[in-house]
Amino acid sequence: MLNRRDFLKAGAGLALAAALPARAANKSAHVVVIGGGVGGATAAKYLKLYDPELRVTVIEVNRSYIRPYGSSEVLTGHASIDELVVSYDALKSKYGVEFVFDTVVGFDPAKKQVRTAGRQSIAYDKLVVSPGISLQYQAIPGYSAAVAEVRVPSGWIPGTQTALLTKQLRAMRPGGSFVIVAPPNPYRCPPGPYERAALVTEWMRRHNPTGKVLILDPKDSFVTDATMQLGWHRLYGYNIPDSYLSDMPAGVKNSGKPSPIEWVRAMDGGATEKIDARTLTVMTKQGAVKADVLNIIPPMKAGKLAFDMGLTDASGWCPVDHRSFESSVHPEVFVIGDASIADAMPKSGFSANNQAKVTARAIVDQLAGRVPGEPVWSNTCYALAGSDYGLFVADVFRLKDGKIARVPGERYLPIDAAPAKIRLAAAYQQAWLKTFTEDCFA
Amino acid sequence: MGTLMKASLFVLAVLAAASTHAAEPTGEAMAATCAACHGTHGKLGIVEYMPLAGLSEKEFVRAMQDFRSGKRLSTLMGHVANGFSDNEILAMAKYFANVK
Numbered sequence: 001m002l003n004r005r006d007f008l009k010a011g012a013g014l015a016l017a018a019a020l021p022a023r024a025a026n027k028s029a030h031v032v033v034i035g036g037g038v039g040g041a042t043a044a045k046y047l048k049l050y051d052p053e054l055r056v057t058v059i060e061v062n063r064s065y066i067r068p069y070g071s072s073e074v075l076t077g078h079a080s081i082d083e084l085v086v087s088y089d090a091l092k093s094k095y096g097v098e099f100v101f102d103t104v105v106g107f108d109p110a111k112k113q114v115r116t117a118g119r120q121s122i123a124y125d126k127l128v129v130s131p132g133i134s135l136q137y138q139a140i141p142g143y144s145a146a147v148a149e150v151r152v153p154s155g156w157i158p159g160t161q162t163a164l165l166t167k168q169l170r171a172m173r174p175g176g177s178f179v180i181v182a183p184p185n186p187y188r189c190p191p192g193p194y195e196r197a198a199l200v201t202e203w204m205r206r207h208n209p210t211g212k213v214l215i216l217d218p219k220d221s222f223v224t225d226a227t228m229q230l231g232w233h234r235l236y237g238y239n240i241p242d243s244y245l246s247d248m249p250a251g252v253k254n255s256g257k258p259s260p261i262e263w264v265r266a267m268d269g270g271a272t273e274k275i276d277a278r279t280l281t282v283m284t285k286q287g288a289v290k291a292d293v294l295n296i297i298p299p300m301k302a303g304k305l306a307f308d309m310g311l312t313d314a315s316g317w318c319p320v321d322h323r324s325f326e327s328s329v330h331p332e333v334f335v336i337g338d339a340s341i342a343d344a345m346p347k348s349g350f351s352a353n354n355q356a357k358v359t360a361r362a363i364v365d366q367l368a369g370r371v372p373g374e375p376v377w378s379n380t381c382y383a384l385a386g387s388d389y390g391l392f393v394a395d396v397f398r399l400k401d402g403k404i405a406r407v408p409g410e411r412y413l414p415i416d417a418a419p420a421k422i423r424l425a426a427a428y429q430q431a432w433l434k435t436f437t438e439d440c441f442a
Numbered sequence: 443m444g445t446l447m448k449a450s451l452f453v454l455a456v457l458a459a460a461s462t463h464a465a466e467p468t469g470e471a472m473a474a475t476c477a478a479c480h481g482t483h484g485k486l487g488i489v490e491y492m493p494l495a496g497l498s499e500k501e502f503v504r505a506m507q508d509f510r511s512g513k514r515l516s517t518l519m520g521h522v523a524n525g526f527s528d529n530e531i532l533a534m535a536k537y538f539a540n541v542k
Contacts, residue, residue: 213462421515
């Protein structure tokens with residue numbers, strides 16, 4: 001693979017004749033979007049909605065998208081991996097978005113061109129980059145991308161590892177331990193590891209009733225927090241840590257009996273120091289933990305392309321101007337979704353979708369010589385503690401002194417929520433998978 | 443009510459109006475945040491969420507105010523509605539009422 005300098009050179013050495021002209025006289029502007037995930041697809045669609053005259057081209061390596069949101073439901077057989085596949089057809093036929101199925105291998109910000117592995121040179125007036133995340137397997141000694149494919153799957157970007165993890169869960173010995181190593185902040189889908197733990201626990205009650213789920217965590221809290229733990233407690237007899245008991249509704253008491261789901265926080269020695277993939281052993285501060293199935297959700301950084309294009313800073317994420325998500329490194333380049341530094345906004349599909357719309361509007365305004373208006377974003381995520389037990393986090397975000405800030409207020413399911421509300425949240429979670437996919441891709 | 447107090451209330455009201463007008467997103471921009479559940483332009487085929495396209499201004503404003511006050515039960519809409527001012531809710535209402 002090219003290093004960053006080679007990558008930039010590959011962009012620079014273009015035969016000019018081959019380059020598509022960005023903007024011939026009185027022709028519409030050309031916006032190129034790299035990455036056909038939630039951020040890229042939504043940006044492409046809304047660019048065309050806001051200005052149908054615009055030429056919009058998405059460069060994406062895969063012919064269709066496998067959605068990560070809801071993908072833990074594959075482990076329990078609630079959804080098949082085929083149901084996660086999303087087509088790009090509607091973006092092409094309904095909105096006139098053009099697609100180039102190829103990999104970007106070069107970038108020349110001065111000439112405003114990118115180059116693909118298939119030797120196409122593509123010129124842009126504005127460039128949107130939505131590169132997603134890269135999983136830092138090697139950050140955990142003993143772990144690697146190769147190990148993840150054959151022995152210790154992460155299953156955080158759905159695909160072959162999701163299939164492997166599903167197979168391992170089904171083949172686990174009766175009474176075995178399914179160990180989830182949760183990631184440090186920031187990472188994609190904050191409630192995700194805890195929802196996965198819940199769904200696997202629910203599955204085991206039916207299929208492996210003496211099996212256990214253990215979460216090893218380098219953090220002391222997580223998004224949905226007490227509300228998720230109350231769900232685990234009600235459904236599976238989870239023992240709530242003392243420090244959370246005061247947040248619970250009256251009458252909630254731990255049984256003291258061993259629970260099929262356990263959460264080991266950083267303060268209790270939950271941080272992973274290294275693993276032995278052969279023996280499926282996790283070394284923590286507290287000692288060695290032996291797993292029967294080991295699911296590691298590793299630390300994350302911006303997608304590799306963001307590094308290749310020089311869009312990241314020392315944090316491993318991409319700094320942007322928050323009014324438009326224009327890169328702080330390269331003008332006319334906009335970085336959206338998980339890869340961007342979005343302050344209080346979580347790394348979620350919903351955030352990427354909302355960022356894409358703000359960026360699409362800003363680009364259309366800029367091209368028309370208008371000053372982009374005041375931005376606003378929201379994020380709502382429904383999560384499950386069980387198939388019929390829903391909870392959520394909901395926020396509105398505003399620009400405040402150049403930073404994205406959460407509008408203060410309640411954001412979780414009330415701890416004393418009525419059972420009907422909890423059931424409804426689970427129904428809405430399932431509905432959202434459909435309506436959200438439609439807003440991004442159809 | 444004393445004159446001074448009346449005057450200061452007037453000043454507060456003017457300040458509040460000024461601060462909400464200073465940086466207000468357009469109805470379209472706010473409506474785009476709703477679309478991630480309620481469908482692009484508030485248009486929706488499935489039944490679980492309320493399609494917002496074509497709702498009358500009055501209906502939309504009342505729904506959002508009732509979500510805010512808790513008069514209308516919701517899962518997360520109360521939290522979302524709390525993130526917007528009266529002016530902004532009206533701007534969203536105008537946007538959705540005009541979606542064909």
